[in-house]
Amino acid sequence: MKTFIIIAAINAFLAVALGAFGAHGLEGKISEKYLKIWQTGVQYQMFHAAGLFVIALLMSKLPQAGTLNWAGWLMFAGIILFSGSLYVLSLSQVSVLGAITPLGGLAFLAAWVLIIVSAIKFL
Known part of the structure; x- marks a missing residue:
């Protein structure tokens, strides 16, 4: 639980910082197309x-739900793969990196499914 609160806070902090960097530091340096891709990464990270x-709070209420631990790690992996690949794509403009993004999306989906399963089984 504590681990996911820390990871969540770090990622929220980074989303704010990267959003500001995109809006102020990248404006005029990369095309509008890549600024939008950057913004999508920031939104999904936040x-x-x-x-x-949410996972950390649910873990405090449902300590027996091991599926929530898996959900947390999958969500964190999704942030790295999805948002991370979009940041690198925006800066490098190497389009093949976009092939990594769906893996992050799948990790996000799996995490949300595990939250649903945890709610059905333990609430």
């Missing part, structure tokens, strides 16, 4: 940082 907070 959404899933919030998801990690």
